Amino acid sequence: MRIDVLTIFPAMFDGFLGESLVAKGIEKGLMTVDVRDIRDFTENKHGKVDDAPFGGGAGMVMTPQPLADAIDSLRKDSPARTILLSPRGKPLTQMKARELSLEKRLILVCGRYEGVDERIARHWADEELSVGDFVLNGGEVAAMAVIEAVFRLLPGALGCGDSRREESFEEGLLEYPQYTRPENFRGHAVPQELLSGHHKQIREWRRNESIKKTAEMRPDLLEKRRGAAKISFSIALVHYPVAGKDGSEMVSSITTLDAHDFARLGKTYGANRAYMVTPVDEQRRLVERIIKHWREDDSLRRIDGRKSLAVEVLSTAVSVDEVMADAMGRSKRVRLLATSAGKIPGAVQPGAWRATAAGRAAGEEEWIILFGTAYGLGKSLMARADCVLSPVEGAGEFNHLPVRCASAIILDRLFGRSEKPGEELI
Numbered sequence: 001m002r003i004d005v006l007t008i009f010p011a012m013f014d015g016f017l018g019e020s021l022v023a024k025g026i027e028k029g030l031m032t033v034d035v036r037d038i039r040d041f042t043e044n045k046h047g048k049v050d051d052a053p054f055g056g057g058a059g060m061v062m063t064p065q066p067l068a069d070a071i072d073s074l075r076k077d078s079p080a081r082t083i084l085l086s087p088r089g090k091p092l093t094q095m096k097a098r099e100l101s102l103e104k105r106l107i108l109v110c111g112r113y114e115g116v117d118e119r120i121a122r123h124w125a126d127e128e129l130s131v132g133d134f135v136l137n138g139g140e141v142a143a144m145a146v147i148e149a150v151f152r153l154l155p156g157a158l159g160c161g162d163s164r165r166e167e168s169f170e171e172g173l174l175e176y177p178q179y180t181r182p183e184n185f186r187g188h189a190v191p192q193e194l195l196s197g198h199h200k201q202i203r204e205w206r207r208n209e210s211i212k213k214t215a216e217m218r219p220d221l222l223e224k225r226r227g228a229a230k231i232s233f234s235i236a237l238v239h240y241p242v243a244g245k246d247g248s249e250m251v252s253s254i255t256t257l258d259a260h261d262f263a264r265l266g267k268t269y270g271a272n273r274a275y276m277v278t279p280v281d282e283q284r285r286l287v288e289r290i291i292k293h294w295r296e297d298d299s300l301r302r303i304d305g306r307k308s309l310a311v312e313v314l315s316t317a318v319s320v321d322e323v324m325a326d327a328m329g330r331s332k333r334v335r336l337l338a339t340s341a342g343k344i345p346g347a348v349q350p351g352a353w354r355a356t357a358a359g360r361a362a363g364e365e366e367w368i369i370l371f372g373t374a375y376g377l378g379k380s381l382m383a384r385a386d387c388v389l390s391p392v393e394g395a396g397e398f399n400h401l402p403v404r405c406a407s408a409i410i411l412d413r414l415f416g417r418s419e420k421p422g423e424e425l426i
């Protein structure tokens with residue numbers, strides 16, 4: 001990953017980039033960070049980067065010219081997601097950091113004074129990010145927070161995948177309390193459960209403490225998890241583009257049983273729609289005939305009335321683009337959640353995805369959960385996904401489940417209720 005930072009105080013980054021794990025990561029080539037002085041891009045010879053605000057008021061505002069030219073020159077050769085650090089931005093969350101860690105390039109723009117001319121935020125930056133509801137003197141410390149949060153998620157950055165997975169926010173919960181030697185420190189003993197050596201007991205204790213800590217410190221996070229049932233989503237069984245044995249993209253053929261099962265899965269877990277996606281007209285017509293049959297055949301309805309309920313959610317689509325266009329008719333924004341049997345860098349656990357997806361305004365956004373037939377979703381589709389879900393795994397290395405089984409497990413993990421009423425999503 002390459003990160004360019006635009007600042008009027010480049011020296012602030014010397015210590016940050018020269019120490020600790022970030023320095024090691026840069027040395028190992030996991031990330032390059034170039035810090036650039038905004039004053040080098042000014043057209044005036046005094047290197048002036050600020051001016052008085054139109055309409056009057058206290059302080060100075062950063063002028064648009066040096067920032068626009070700096071961003072344009074950095075994006076000349078290849079695109080880069082451009083982020084303006086700003087207290088008015090959307091919050092930097094673990095989910096956002098994960099999303100950014102999948103980018104090839106980032107530009108971080110650090111404001112100063114009373115802020116940055118609004119035209120930079122609107123026409124040059126892709127988004128504004130805030131590191132918290134407080135005002136800093138400048139965006140430099142905020143940019144460092146972004147760099148560090150993103151860096152930790154780069155494959156190979158920490159050297160141990162597990163320490164990342166169990167951290168605060170990864171499952172929408174705060175981390176459990178940690179203790180180290182000595183067992184008794186000035187009269188304060190380590191909880192007995194951690195000394196028991198029973199892995200199951202330790203796991204349960206940690207889980208409970210994690211929930212308790214979150215309830216005490218961040219009840220809003222628990223609310224988000226509970227609100228997960230409100231996530232608006234559809235499911236799509238993709239027959240193109242999917243991977244063939246050699247990884248190249250191909251079209252797979254519809255299995256009629258999939259249409260039945262997909263409709264029932266969608267209906268059970270509350271999907272807006274269940275799409276069978278194929279560009280082959282004849283195959284779509286086949287599914288449409290099945291849908292028509294269920295809808296119109298009274299004898300079937302008499303045998304099993306539920307079939308006619310499930311079929312309500314089933315649709316066909318030529319492509320994922322058509323699915324997205326259909327969903328746009330229901331929501332302001334459509335996002336793609338990809339599933340895969342493989343271990344994809346940056347893939348997220350179901351709980352982490354749920355916690356973040358549930359935090360967004362209901363009715364604003366619809367997720368399309370993509371399931372691939374054949375050897376899984378095609379590369380071109382994986383590359384378009386906003387988020388990838390970590391694979392379902394069992395006892396060993398082999399995890400090539402039939403798509404009907406994998407989709408059932410995944411939907412249950414994302415939206416299913418547990419045996420304990422009231423604790424469904426904890």
Ligand SMILES: C[S@@+](CC[C@H](N)C(=O)[O-])C[C@H]1O[C@@H](n2cnc3c(N)ncnc32)[C@H](O)[C@@H]1O
Nearest residue numbers: 085086087111114115130131135136138139142
């Ligand atoms: C003093 S602040 C400007 C505050 C602005 N007048 C306001 O009230 O929103 C100067 C710069 O610091 C950075 N900054 C301050 N607080 C921040 C925060 N919480 N998150 C990200 N950036 C921040 C931004 O780049 C901002 O342009």
